[in-house]
Amino acid sequence: MGKKQNIRNFCIIAHIDHGKSTLADRLMECTGQVSQRDMEAQLLDSMDIERERGITIKLAPVRMFYRADDGEEYEFNLIDTPGHVDFTYEVSRSLAACEGAILIVDATQGVEAQTLANVYLALENNLEILPVINKIDLASARPDEAKKEIEEVIGLDASYAPLVSAKEGINIREVLEDVVKYFPAPSGDDNAPLKALIFDSYYDNYKGVILFVRIKDGSVKAGDRIKTFRSDKVYDVVETGTFNPALLPKDGLYAGEVGYIAASIKSIQDVAVGDTVINANNPADEPLPGYKKVQSVVFCGIYPLDGSKFNDLKDAILKLQLNDASLIFEPDTSVALGFGFRCGFLGLLHMEIIQERIEREFGLDIITTAPSVSYKVIKTNGDEIYVDNPSHLPPVSEIDRMEEPIVKADIYSPPDYLGQIMDLCREKRGTFLQMTYLDKSRVQLEYHLPLNEIIFDFFDAIKSRTRGYASFDYELVGYKPSKLVKMDILLNGEVCDALSMIVHEDSAYSRGRTLCENLKDAIPRQLFEVPVQAAIGGKIIARETVKAMRKDVLAKCYGGDITRKKKLLEKQKEGKKRMRQIGNVEVPSEVFMQILKTNKD
């Protein structure tokens, strides 16, 4: 296929909700890739969860052809990127496969915190950046201010930025022309040994693992024998192709191109995203630079509701990890919940999405424990360990001191809400760093905040206290000594390890009280009275009681009622299957998330 100088590989980066998927759809439409009639609402966001939440999580590449004003036909490979702060890793993966990035800035909102983070990521990857001002059709659009912000805040020349409306299809062709004009063609040598970067993959039931690759050097076609740098296993390529965005077979992929390889790869573990594909008979001698390994920030336990489904859960997590290398996990056991996994995530949203995908895509009912962060524990013998599972904390006598992860949070807001934001940060044990007026309508606040305060309800709290106006971004900056204690929850006198948590000493009492109250309401009444207690060390700090059930009977039962009453009893029994037995207490799976609530509802 085509001349290398006529290929453009690029991605789109934007703040969540600034119109990235809509612009992608428009570009595809404009290049005749998909007729408008056939188009589903948002083409690239093909996962159910993505469409429901209106966000992009997975990379979905697409190839299109564009005849430019210079008369030449160009091949565009667009690699979509997620916009949420949790998915920085995914973004860096797509960036590594591109030469250019379209930066969308909302003409009504200007540059957002998230936009900045991704722009810096793109610059780090040496990408050419084309700013595009979107939503100019809206009455509140202020394109000149948006341009000024791009120049002042990011330092990019925005004078040539196209003014578009992806929704209304205004000036889309100008964007396509700029892609040709400003983005470099890929370099790379067709005749050199094969080097292809795996930037994504997924498991197809018929074809095995499908690798999404950017060919940096050389070529690959059906019949070639390939391997990856990190593994010795050799595979025969069965099919190569491009993205339509569905898989579209094509004979051979060449340097500079973006496409997929199917090679009957059975085992998910043998191919890692970020690894380099090489030709087994003519291997390149060194790999492409991989990705920066990301750090998990939030951890939780995931257990099958039905203990016998452990292997199904394992398969599900393995398959998810195949195209989401940022998901890490290891087997774990809990006295209360049995066998399961301790999983690490990039953030809370990432965690929620993985949980939802396990339940929806694999049809598994799971119990998730409350999220935790990774604490640094310095033991009395000098050892330094990291603990993300409260039940793995060493005995108090072996702990010299503990440190908790701290983030630097950038909060952007109109000045009207400064007071509310500062109150919230104070409540969350934040340390004020500085405040910058970006312009008269936007202030940037910088705080140091303990990560474990953020993973609970910080995001919702900041949105509700600023009527949604503030946005917020954070990055891990290190660890800080803190007075931390482990709080246990006892159900009917027995510690339930899945409910243990690490809390700051000052908030332990109020957290314990609230948690007991919430648990009292969430645990259904049993045949016996169930005390619910919070304890630190051996000391009880809060107690509530779930009263014994007193009425649980079907009032009358005569001739005509028997079948119906039996069905009612069966339904009641069915409901019990959604519960987990902790000691002799039956607990609904939602109970384990009660820890998340910091207020009584």
Add this chain to the structure above:
Amino acid sequence: MAGIYVHIPFCKAKCRYCDFASFPDKITFAESYMACVYREMALRKEDLKDYVFDTLYIGGGTPSVVDESYIAMLVAAAKKNFNLVKDAEITIEINPGTVSAGKIDLYRKCGINRYSVGLQSAIDRQLRELGRIHTLNDFIACAKLLKGQNFNADVMIGLKDQTVADVLQTIEVAAANSASHISMYALTPEDGTPIYTDYLNGELPDGDEVAAMYAAGVKRLQKLGFERYEVSNFAKKGMESRHNLNYWRRGEYIGFGVSASSCINNIRFTNTFDLDEYFKCILSGHLPIIDREEVDEEGQKEEFIMLALRTSAGISLKTYSSLFKSDFLAEFAPAIKKMSEYVEFSDEFFRIKPQYLFVQNSIIIEFLSV
């Protein structure tokens, strides 16, 4: 031994909690209806010729609202078509607002020997709230007419604004007017009935309050000489309802009339709930069955257990092993162990401890397979 049930779907006014097939505006069809019931019995005569019946129960609706001569003919038709034993228990449900000396006299003469009287409450305000057509005085008058006869009084708990004292007063009234049997059951607000809105509005007592009424009621009943033999049923010695005991022992029974259910030879079936359809079927010589289900062995076991555990006697282990060729205590050892706190057993019986009968669902479901 098996039972016969006949449903009379007429009444003067529908009670606010009533979820049964009952048509207050169609009482003019009573004569035709009764003729159809006699005919339905005739249709069944051949199938059931080998069965011996020892109870006949005439329920509703309000059977006492139709002319007493139809009831007499009904009892005669049952005797004519089926082997009804000589000392059969023959019960009729009556509303205290619909009786007269002549009516009771004819009932007695045609062979009815047990009555079930819908008292519900001794508080007139509560009777009005329920949509009952009678008062406390109607009940007292009715009880006088039944003097010397075997009768049950229904008592409801869980009514709007009802107190424990109200329940005890109602029980006292029933006992003082010489009821030999008392059914004390909790109001169940069924979706679609007017009282369901009271429930949705939170106007009915909650589970704890109902449990307190029940516990106090049980205590008072026992003091008055009524023994609990099923969670909602209390009787003076030897005065238990044979007809209802047959249900709880998972015995066989045949039902006639709209909405009547039957269980014969492990097949459960139900008649149509629609009066017109019932007429059409019978007049064209067809059985008016709308639902038919064969109960397999697993289902039979579950029904047997669920019904027997409602009773104070519990499961007869001998009966269980002769019915299912299995040792109940061995078969359900894990569930029994789990529920050990709440059950008791010997080599003869297995039952829920008396103090846990009112929370029996949570215990029974441990014995269902599902």
